[in-house]
Amino acid sequence: MSSTNAPAPAASAKPLPTASAQDFPTDFVWGVATSAFQIEGAHDADGKGPSIWDTFCRQPGTIADGSNGDVACEHYARWESDLDLIRDLGVDAYRFSVSWPRVRPTGDGEWNEAGLAFYERLVDGLLARGMKPYLTLNHWDLPQALQDLGGWGHRATVDRFVEYAIGIAKRLGHKVASVATHNEPWVVAQLGHETGIFAPGLKDRRLAAQVSHHLLLSHGLAVTAMRALNLPASLGIVLNMAPMYPATDSDADRARARLEDGKLRRWYMDPLFKGRYPQDVLDFLGDDAPHVEPGDMAKIQVPIDFLGINYYSRGMVSADDSFDPKQSGLELTDMGWEVYPQGLTDLLVSVHRDYPDARRLYVTENGGAFPDPVGADGRVHDADRTRYLDTHIAAVGEAIRQGVPMAGYMVWSLMDNFEWASGYEKRFGIVHVDYVTQRRTPKDSALAYRDFVLARRATRQG
Numbered sequence: 001m002s003s004t005n006a007p008a009p010a011a012s013a014k015p016l017p018t019a020s021a022q023d024f025p026t027d028f029v030w031g032v033a034t035s036a037f038q039i040e041g042a043h044d045a046d047g048k049g050p051s052i053w054d055t056f057c058r059q060p061g062t063i064a065d066g067s068n069g070d071v072a073c074e075h076y077a078r079w080e081s082d083l084d085l086i087r088d089l090g091v092d093a094y095r096f097s098v099s100w101p102r103v104r105p106t107g108d109g110e111w112n113e114a115g116l117a118f119y120e121r122l123v124d125g126l127l128a129r130g131m132k133p134y135l136t137l138n139h140w141d142l143p144q145a146l147q148d149l150g151g152w153g154h155r156a157t158v159d160r161f162v163e164y165a166i167g168i169a170k171r172l173g174h175k176v177a178s179v180a181t182h183n184e185p186w187v188v189a190q191l192g193h194e195t196g197i198f199a200p201g202l203k204d205r206r207l208a209a210q211v212s213h214h215l216l217l218s219h220g221l222a223v224t225a226m227r228a229l230n231l232p233a234s235l236g237i238v239l240n241m242a243p244m245y246p247a248t249d250s251d252a253d254r255a256r257a258r259l260e261d262g263k264l265r266r267w268y269m270d271p272l273f274k275g276r277y278p279q280d281v282l283d284f285l286g287d288d289a290p291h292v293e294p295g296d297m298a299k300i301q302v303p304i305d306f307l308g309i310n311y312y313s314r315g316m317v318s319a320d321d322s323f324d325p326k327q328s329g330l331e332l333t334d335m336g337w338e339v340y341p342q343g344l345t346d347l348l349v350s351v352h353r354d355y356p357d358a359r360r361l362y363v364t365e366n367g368g369a370f371p372d373p374v375g376a377d378g379r380v381h382d383a384d385r386t387r388y389l390d391t392h393i394a395a396v397g398e399a400i401r402q403g404v405p406m407a408g409y410m411v412w413s414l415m416d417n418f419e420w421a422s423g424y425e426k427r428f429g430i431v432h433v434d435y436v437t438q439r440r441t442p443k444d445s446a447l448a449y450r451d452f453v454l455a456r457r458a459t460r461q462g
């Protein structure tokens with residue numbers, strides 16, 4: 001890793017021991033993922049407009065460590081050496097997002113050439129290093145100016161998003177491998193508009209339901225508009241999911257688990273693949289169900305080329321909300337999330353069973369936050385994360401053995417970064433970032449992942 005300022009990697013990093021390289025198809029894509037707001041910094045550089053996350057971070061009490069994304073990992077300035085770092089991991093693909101307010105500062109009107117040029121350099125830099133760019137349009141950083149007009153609750157934002165998608169597709173769609181419309185619309189709707197713990201920090205269940213509908217509608221319309229451009233990039237969406245298990249076999253727990261699965265997974269998957277919202281969740285929402293105009297559902301249910309799934313942990317559901325992960329006996333990550341690789345197999349198998357039209361599945365995010373002290377030797381011996389990745393990759397291999405059409409796997413995250421409401425306190429990277437010096441140090445998990453991917457490549461060629 002001569003191109004980074006990291007110490008030379010240990011010569012004999014152990015490859016991930018459980019995951020077997022043989023389980024994966026030869027064209028399986030191995031990658032690492034980030035998002036714009038979490039790494040770029042340069043919050044007002046070169047004409048960038050403010051996003052709702054810039055605003056949200058400035059409200060007292062929203063971010064655990066009182067931090068913001070102003071500087072983050074300085075990726076906007078350090079993108080070239082960061083691309084070298086990714087190349088040195090040996091991966092096939094890099095999943096990143098475009099900051100909407102960097103390329104169109106108010107979400108309407110003038111485009112910002114400096115912002116567009118940044119992403120063009122990034123994409124060209126990936127291609128020059130032999131990696132596939134996987135682009136996400138909306139990883140949550142809506143232009144603040146659009147929020148001021150009503151944000152995702154306002155139907156006109158759908159049109160602004162479609163314009164944004166077309167603008168990016170025209171500029172980069174002939175170079176990138178894939179374009180995802182949204183990352184985790186559930187988070188935007190739920191955490192942004194119902195619980196209010198994420199930007200824009202609103203607490204209104206009815207609004208949240210309407211936001212989810214506008215996100216889905218904007219996805220469908222953007223896919224249709226981008227499809228008309230006849231670009232080589234594959235088009236899709238990324239959803240967060242967790243298999244929901246009833247905590248006991250009681251009817252009440254099973255019913256509640258079914259509802260939670262409906263709110264998280266079927267609420268998005270049914271419109272995308274079946275053209276309707278699930279009736280049980282509509283009943284649950286009652287008067288708070290979204291306003292849907294005639295024709296909307298058909299606009300949402302347009303064919304997509306891939307579905308990205310982000311998986312971190314399982315959901316254990318009890319009707320009285322009494323389940324406590326601390327008592328489950330499972331290892332917990334620094335986020336307090338249970339480590340449960342079997343859940344990933346169960347999830348992928350069930351998605352394939354329930355939605356056979358989703359023909360190309362990616363795990364677009366998977367990983368864990370762990371405390372990660374830097375050792376006396378200057379390295380990060382993150383055996384916990386290495387084990388997490390190993391067992392979850394093995395879980396993907398098991399899903400493939402069970403017939404699930406998996407196309408790729410991407411680690412969240414390339415490097416430690418701004419973890420939303422947790423600020424910089426939670427580290428998800430396989431590369432450690434010292435936020436004082438901006439020094440990047442590949443952790444043991446990065447070296448293990450690299451060796452696994454390289455072994456995979458040897459199998460591919462052999």
Ligand code: FCB
Pocket residue numbers: 035038183184187240310365412419420428
């Ligand atoms: C996902 C987000 C990603 C990151 C991980 C830990 O919900 O898509 O940006 O924060 O969680």
